């Protein structure tokens with residue numbers, strides 16, 4: 580066969596495969612074993628957990644972070660709502676492909692590789708008194724929530740980058756394999772066809788690119804907040820970060836430390852990003868919101884819309900759980916006592932990324948707490 584003829588047949592094989600792939604991107608997953616290997620890749624699963632060699636999050640510190648800095652104090656909030664040494668928290672079960680509430684032990688709940696041994700001591704003043712009373716106490720709590728968000732989002736960005744590379748490699752190898760098979764059918768020696776890179780941005784790649792971009796933008800925003808709170812911590816002054824802490828005399832059976840937000844208004848594209856904390860103690864709960872000072876008036880309006888009645892505050896925390904942060908822990912018996920359809924709704928709403936923390940659900944998670952407060956009013 581002449582070279583020209585060989586090249587024409589290779590081109591024919593390529594065109595056929597590429598056309599099939601463009602009509603149906605899933606064609607590259609038609610081999611069950613290869614698909615499983617890709618879906619349950621060991622490195623991918625490893626990337627879903629925190630690494631073991633993180634540097635301390637304190638600005639300028641180069642020491643290695645311990646693996647288990649708590650974002651939420653174990654001796655107070657975590658213990659308060661635990662049962663038999665456990666709590667429940669939302670996790671994605673990658674094997675089953677579903678979101679579920681899974682058990683986590685006291686020693687692990689809310690931990691991350693945050694600070695070195697020396698900087699862990701920063702939190703002693705309020706951890707030892709098992710209470711928060713000064714502005715600096717609340718600031719420290721917000722600070723470690725921001726640090727955890729950064730570590731978690733860096734991890735998530737690394738996962739997206741890894742997954743993107745893995746997908747491109749998998750897809751391109753698969754397409755080359757299919758082209759070789761086509762070439763064989765056209766009586767061309769397929770060994771002469773080397774693996775090639777393809778430039779298509781299919782839906783999966785588009786999604787991965789989107790998630791990389793989102794993580795990068797979010798990390799850049801977090802970094803600004805991190806520098807601001809660092810400034811305020813060092814100076815022990817509220818210069819750049821606005822922290823609003825509310826104390827209520829009831830115990831919410833849930834701990835939350837993360838981020839939520841909302842669009843400033845219908846016309847604006849900008850969002851107010853807020854660091855949120857719900858921290859139950861033995862006979863009270865702290866609800867903490869923190870943002871850049873420039874967003875204070877928006878945060879004030881938000882808070883005002885939920886503070887008219889204790890039930891509104893409970894609703895607010897439920898909104899944080901559903902439409903804000905998924906970094907929360909709930910007392911196991913509270914979750915178990917919910918009707919199955921409510922549990923399903925909670926899990927479904929956790930995937931609703933279109934709603935903000937202004938949205939309220941049409942179902943209740945803290946049914947028992949509401950009943951307690953009604954009884955208290957009657958006596």
Ligand SMILES: [Zn+2]
Nearest residue numbers: 635640695698
């Ligand atoms: Zn350090």
